Amino acid sequence: MKKHNFYAGPSILSEFTKEETAKAVMDFAGTGLSVMEVSHRSKEFQAVMDEAVALVKELLEVPEGYEVLFLQGGASMQFCMAPFNLMKKKAAYLNTGAWSKKAIKEAKFFGEVVEVASSADANFNYIPKGYKVPSDVDYFHYTSNNTIFGTEIFEDPDVDVPLIADMSSDIFSRPIDISKYDLIYAGAQKNLAPAGVALVIVKKDALGKAGREIPTMLNYQTHVDGGSMFNTPPCIAVYAALQTLKWYKQRGGIAAMQKDNIEKAKILYDELDRNKLFNAVVPDPADRSVMNICFVMTEGKENLQDDFLAFAGTKGIVGIKGHRSVGGFRASTYNALPKESIQVLVDAMKEFESKH
Ligand SMILES: *Cc1c(COP(=O)(O)O)cnc(C)c1O
Numbered sequence: 184m185k186k187h188n189f190y191a192g193p194s195i196l197s198e199f200t201k202e203e204t205a206k207a208v209m210d211f212a213g214t215g216l217s218v219m220e221v222s223h224r225s226k227e228f229q230a231v232m233d234e235a236v237a238l239v240k241e242l243l244e245v246p247e248g249y250e251v252l253f254l255q256g257g258a259s260m261q262f263c264m265a266p267f268n269l270m271k272k273k274a275a276y277l278n279t280g281a282w283s284k285k286a287i288k289e290a291k292f293f294g295e296v297v298e299v300a301s302s303a304d305a306n307f308n309y310i311p312k313g314y315k316v317p318s319d320v321d322y323f324h325y326t327s328n329n330t331i332f333g334t335e336i337f338e339d340p341d342v343d344v345p346l347i348a349d350m351s352s353d354i355f356s357r358p359i360d361i362s363k364y365d366l367i368y369a370g371a372q373k374n375l376a377p378a379g380v381a382l383v384i385v386k387k388d389a390l391g392k393a394g395r396e397i398p399t400m401l402n403y404q405t406h407v408d409g410g411s412m413f414n415t416p417p418c419i420a421v422y423a424a425l426q427t428l429k430w431y432k433q434r435g436g437i438a439a440m441q442k443d444n445i446e447k448a449k450i451l452y453d454e455l456d457r458n459k460l461f462n463a464v465v466p467d468p469a470d471r472s473v474m475n476i477c478f479v480m481t482e483g484k485e486n487l488q489d490d491f492l493a494f495a496g497t498k499g500i501v502g503i504k505g506h507r508s509v510g511g512f513r514a515s516t517y518n519a520l521p522k523e524s525i526q527v528l529v530d531a532m533k534e535f536e537s538k539h
Pocket of ligand 1: 192256257258259260282326328329330349350351352370371373
């Protein structure tokens, strides 16, 4: 049976990414060797890294003065690297959920953290509005897409201080104005590659100003100078990332991805608003994530939750169980998820409704 993969991360990758990576596992760039067993200093692998960096710059229209890095340690390492490198004394954070909280926890190792607003009062089911970012902070950090709670910030914020974003689960889903940011980071395993690599886009001018010693591996400058090859990079993850980037380009780039993503999300949210058995978790349509769509059984129908999970399974639907902190269901609708999979889920919800 065809599987419809709604996992939140690691998550669906394009067929192109999987096929091309599988080929390179057996024979990489005509070397007769696997991409897993070739020196990262070989000209063949250097070409992979160079092309991946160039394609990120092209697809996201990264302006002059920025570096694109592929680092290890996931987005979670960035929670620490960002303040280590960019915080002098004080930083502002927006708390929109579990990932924001983890970022805040790490930042506190390096200085004072001002939490400008939080949506904890409603289990993070909305995006706080109208908050003020103090002018005396070294930067403002926010999480653009809240993978667990299903909210998303679609506009690049206008602030008077340097801006940092964790875009792990919505990078490449829509165009972004990179020039507004000093730093953007994203774990690869949602919209780019298998786990093992994080994408970092950093403004060169922002580095070297924190006024503290930084251990070599945690210093962005090390990786800028080393072209993401100060030490051995996760070669296969970078190779797979390159395939996904090529696929995005073939598909018409990031604007085309955005159009598809909006259409896909609308099909599911429309059904959630219509279906008597299910409700979207995020009430305000303006805050509803286009990448992670959280929903629950309507009041009084909670006892049908396990039945629906099992029923969905018979249709090939995989990975829709909600995160343990929210419960219910979560359909992750990343770039590589075809519209057909959304349709299968919506049809399953309709059929389930007619039976109950
Ligand atoms: C998945 C995720 C992370 C954590 O990524 P790791 O690579 O596992 O460290 C951080 N932030 C957001 C928004 C995420 O979705």
